[in-house]
Amino acid sequence: MQHKLFNDYEQLMLPQELMDYTPGFISRTESDILLNHLLETVPWQQSKVMMYEKEVLTPRLSAWFGDRRIRSEDKRTPLPWTPELLSLKAKIEAHTGMVFNGVLLNYYRDGNDSVAWHADKDTIPGLKTEIASVSLGQERNFDFRNKDNHRQCYSIKLEHGSLLLMKGDLQKYWEHRIAKSATPMKGRINLTFRKVINQ
Numbered sequence: 187m188q189h190k191l192f193n194d195y196e197q198l199m200l201p202q203e204l205m206d207y208t209p210g211f212i213s214r215t216e217s218d219i220l221l222n223h224l225l226e227t228v229p230w231q232q233s234k235v236m237m238y239e240k241e242v243l244t245p246r247l248s249a250w251f252g253d254r255r256i257r258s259e260d261k262r263t264p265l266p267w268t269p270e271l272l273s274l275k276a277k278i279e280a281h282t283g284m285v286f287n288g289v290l291l292n293y294y295r296d297g298n299d300s301v302a303w304h305a306d307k308d309t310i311p312g313l314k315t316e317i318a319s320v321s322l323g324q325e326r327n328f329d330f331r332n333k334d335n336h337r338q339c340y341s342i343k344l345e346h347g348s349l350l351l352m353k354g355d356l357q358k359y360w361e362h363r364i365a366k367s368a369t370p371m372k373g374r375i376n377l378t379f380r381k382v383i384n385q
């Protein structure tokens with residue numbers, strides 16, 4: 187599936203059926219408060235993943251809150267919803283008309299923290315993956331590229347208090363990442379609201 191990603195002025199246009207970006211979804215003051223609250227209260231963990239038969243630490247901290255496990259093979263017990271996360275979930279659900287039952291929090295401590303190229307798989311078989319992603323703190327580049335043609339690669343900045351909806355066939359045809367940055371970066375928290383059915 188091909189998309190025209192630039193308008194006549196060469197500005198990047200997100201195909202709305204795949205990605206919908208809302209800057210200022212949360213006010214500046216509320217975003218500041220939520221960022222500090224999450225930094226102080228979330229039991230952040232550095233997960234390990236297998237890479238070429240070796241266990242490596244992921245270059246960021248994370249936490250999973252929700253009703254079910256994020257993946258059946260993920261042994262972490264989901265953390266119980268907090269009033270702050272439930273209220274953000276309700277705001278997103280009212281805005282999008284979508285319903286979520288879990289949220290993955292990523293904490294990028296500085297420019298050395300990152301997430302490698304990946305697509306988020308369908309968590310409910312037969313349904314297209316819908317993810318609502320809220321960003322707090324340091325603005326970072328969100329890169330995405332066509333799985334079949336890596337030269338088709340674009341970048342948007344995810345601002346403090348913004349909401350990015352990822353939907354439709356985005357995860358099927360595109361990958362995304364947060365690259366490491368050579369420029370010094372302050373902390374950033376990203377919350378991805380998801381729909382999962384694992385036990």
Ligand SMILES: O=C(O)CCC(=O)C(=O)O
Pocket residue numbers: 290292301306319328344362363364376378
């Ligand atoms: O930090 C971000 O904006 C993206 C995180 C992400 O891609 C993920 O958790 O799957």
Ligand SMILES: [Fe+2]
Pocket residue numbers: 304305306362
């Ligand atoms: Fe992702």
